[in-house]
Amino acid sequence: MPATDTEDSRRGPRHEPSGFPEPPGQDIGRTAGRTAGGAGGPDDSDEMASGLDALESPVSATAATSRRLLAKAAPPLAAVALVLALWQTAYALNWSATLPSPAAVWGELAGAWSDGTLLPALGHSLLRCLVGFAASAAIGVPLGLLLTRMAPLRTVLGPILSAVQSLPAAALVPVAVIALGNSESAVYAVVLLGAVPSIAVGVTTAVDQIPPLLLRAGRSMGAGGLRGAVHILVPAALPGFVAALRQGWTFGWRALMTAELITATPLPGIGRMLDAGRQGGELSLVLASVVLILAVGVLVESALFSPVERRVLRSRGLASAAGR
Amino acid sequence: MSTELATPAPAPSVTGAGAGQARPYAVRLDRVSKSFGSSPRARQQVLDGIGLTVAPGEFVCLLGASGCGKSTLLNLVAGLDHPTSGEVRVPHGRPALMFQDHALFPWLSAGRNVELALKLAGVPRAERRGRAEELLRLVRLPDAYGKRVHQLSGGMRQRVALARSLAQGSRVLLMDEPFAALDAITRDLLHEELTRVWRERELTVLFVTHNVREAVRLGQRVVLLSSRPGRVAREWDVDLPYPRRIEDSGVTSLAREITGHLHEEIVRHARH
Ligand SMILES: Nc1ncnc2c1ncn2[C@@H]1O[C@H](COP(=O)(O)OP(=O)(O)OP(=O)(O)O)[C@@H](O)[C@H]1O
Numbered sequence: 001m002p003a004t005d006t007e008d009s010r011r012g013p014r015h016e017p018s019g020f021p022e023p024p025g026q027d028i029g030r031t032a033g034r035t036a037g038g039a040g041g042p043d044d045s046d047e048m049a050s051g052l053d054a055l056e057s058p059v060s061a062t063a064a065t066s067r068r069l070l071a072k073a074a075p076p077l078a079a080v081a082l083v084l085a086l087w088q089t090a091y092a093l094n095w096s097a098t099l100p101s102p103a104a105v106w107g108e109l110a111g112a113w114s115d116g117t118l119l120p121a122l123g124h125s126l127l128r129c130l131v132g133f134a135a136s137a138a139i140g141v142p143l144g145l146l147l148t149r150m151a152p153l154r155t156v157l158g159p160i161l162s163a164v165q166s167l168p169a170a171a172l173v174p175v176a177v178i179a180l181g182n183s184e185s186a187v188y189a190v191v192l193l194g195a196v197p198s199i200a201v202g203v204t205t206a207v208d209q210i211p212p213l214l215l216r217a218g219r220s221m222g223a224g225g226l227r228g229a230v231h232i233l234v235p236a237a238l239p240g241f242v243a244a245l246r247q248g249w250t251f252g253w254r255a256l257m258t259a260e261l262i263t264a265t266p267l268p269g270i271g272r273m274l275d276a277g278r279q280g281g282e283l284s285l286v287l288a289s290v291v292l293i294l295a296v297g298v299l300v301e302s303a304l305f306s307p308v309e310r311r312v313l314r315s316r317g318l319a320s321a322a323g324r
Numbered sequence: 325m326s327t328e329l330a331t332p333a334p335a336p337s338v339t340g341a342g343a344g345q346a347r348p349y350a351v352r353l354d355r356v357s358k359s360f361g362s363s364p365r366a367r368q369q370v371l372d373g374i375g376l377t378v379a380p381g382e383f384v385c386l387l388g389a390s391g392c393g394k395s396t397l398l399n400l401v402a403g404l405d406h407p408t409s410g411e412v413r414v415p416h417g418r419p420a421l422m423f424q425d426h427a428l429f430p431w432l433s434a435g436r437n438v439e440l441a442l443k444l445a446g447v448p449r450a451e452r453r454g455r456a457e458e459l460l461r462l463v464r465l466p467d468a469y470g471k472r473v474h475q476l477s478g479g480m481r482q483r484v485a486l487a488r489s490l491a492q493g494s495r496v497l498l499m500d501e502p503f504a505a506l507d508a509i510t511r512d513l514l515h516e517e518l519t520r521v522w523r524e525r526e527l528t529v530l531f532v533t534h535n536v537r538e539a540v541r542l543g544q545r546v547v548l549l550s551s552r553p554g555r556v557a558r559e560w561d562v563d564l565p566y567p568r569r570i571e572d573s574g575v576t577s578l579a580r581e582i583t584g585h586l587h588e589e590i591v592r593h594a595r596h
């Protein structure tokens with residue numbers, strides 16, 4: 001049966017009188033009229049179906065890549081330019097006696113770069129955040145999934161996780177330092193406490209929001225238990241998982257900066273830089289550190305999470321608002 | 325769940341399912357009732373003492389007003405829900421259910437949706453691609469393999485869903501208003517395809533629809549459900565030869581008769 005179908009569909013167009021191409025609208029009208037008359041062979045129906053489908057299919061238009069790139073880069077560049085302009089104006093009008101010029105902060109960064117302190121500070125902080133984030137994801141995702149499977153556990157742990165999530169990292173640092181001493185492990189504890197609850201809560205929310213119909217469809221196809229988790233549950237919740245990880249990274253990065261800034265141990269990192277500026281009353285060094293912290297946040301966000309999130313959403317037809 | 329559905333089957337025999345009973349059957353509902361809501365006050369009885377036997381290879385259409393419990397009944401047969409009382413038996417194993425909404429997985433392409441059903445049905449990897457393409461051709465979507473669900477129109481989604489439910493390889497096919505969203509021409513084509521597949525594969529079909537003519541055109545038997553609570557109000561055997569066409573005079577006259585009864589049901593319900 002399928003073999004003849006293929007043959008028919010391949011043969012179909014050749015039965016057409018080879019003349020001028022007809023506009024699709026006319027084509028539909030004609031074939032439809034023919035069936036109504038009662039002569040519906042397989043050739044006709046294939047043609048007809050594909051004619052109808054041609055009508056139903058969306059027309060895709062892709063904009064030029066360069067224009068899309070420009071459209072994407074323009075708003076953030078404009079925002080940076082605006083901030084710089086305001087800052088320069090404030091400096092030029094001498095609104096604040098302590099405010100350094102953008103150039104001075106740039107000089108600070110350039111100096112730290114040339115004397116070789118910038119990259120190690122950046123590297124240490126980034127590596128710490130990466131390790132902390134990986135550990136948080138490795139704990140948070142399974143924990144979140146476990147909570148959706150075990151209702152009693154959720155009634156107990158759910159509120160605790162939400163409470164910890166709402167706690168500022170600054171409040172956790174003294175606890176961690178007293179419990180673990182002034183060490184790198186105290187810093188990691190703060191990062192984990194910042195990121196794990198937000199990832200776990202995000203994962204449970206993502207699973208809760210899967211349309212029940214899809215789970216039923218999976219079950220009716222024989223996907224229960226582990227097979228259901230692999231083939232239905234995880235892919236269905238993937239957009240929510242990505243959002244949870246993204247939030248986990250943000251929380252982790254903020255918690256790390258707080259921890260680096262507040263702990264008494266001199267751990268190399270951007271937080272240390274910030275602290276050095278504060279101790280020395282050098283606003284230009286402090287602002288340089290703030291610029292770095294911001295830049296890392298924005299870069300990870302726009303180079304890693306945004307593209308992944310957009311891809312996941314777009315493949316499901318959900319990115320119309322964010323994407324085009 | 326599937327094991328529970330399979331257990332009532334007696335030892336396999338040549339006569340097929342339901343041997344040991346007077347007549348073999350593919351689906352059997354025995355005084356099946358279903359209520360929703362846990363508190364006695366909010367309790368709503370949707371189905372009340374439904375008795376229905378579908379023979380192997382039979383094509384039965386279920387008709388009834390909106391909200392009378394047709395989808396609920398199919399869910400019970402599919403094993404997705406359990407009756408409050410009574411018994412549902414499906415000796416051939418898990419039936420394939422085509423939902424009222426297409427229920428396709430949006431993270432997979434049309435072809436992959438079909439392939440997942442094949443995979444879960446135990447079809448070896450090497451055969452899946454070919455079978456999926458074959459099924460998509462069957463529903464007149466030869467070019468849809470790589471399309472995402474959101475790139476398809478409502479009618480095309482419904483057809484992919486049909487291909488996916490056929491891919492499950494079940495002997496029993498449950499269909500919940502599968503063609504309601506289609507234009508008349510495509511619907512007519514798919515009626516023909518469905519009739520052909522049903523006869524070729526000797527499927528048992530339980531087909532829910534609002535459309536009386538569709539029911540008469542497709543089914544060997546049409547079952548009319550009453551509303552609130554849902555009961556079997558009446559049945560008709562459709563003794564018209566296949567292939568049928570929707571405009572056949574036999575189809576039209578029986579459809580007219582059934583429509584009269586359907587209206588009576590609705591009016592009777594409105595008075596209560
Ligand atoms: N999970 C549920 N909880 C509570 N009530 C439900 C539930 N599912 C269905 N119902 C109720 O059961 C009744 C029958 O619903 P069902 O979906 O089976 O109707 P239907 O015959 O398929 O209608 P339609 O033709 O509109 O699809 C409705 O009144 C509905 O409100």
Ligand SMILES: [Mg+2]
Nearest residue numbers: 394395424500
């Ligand atoms: Mg329904």
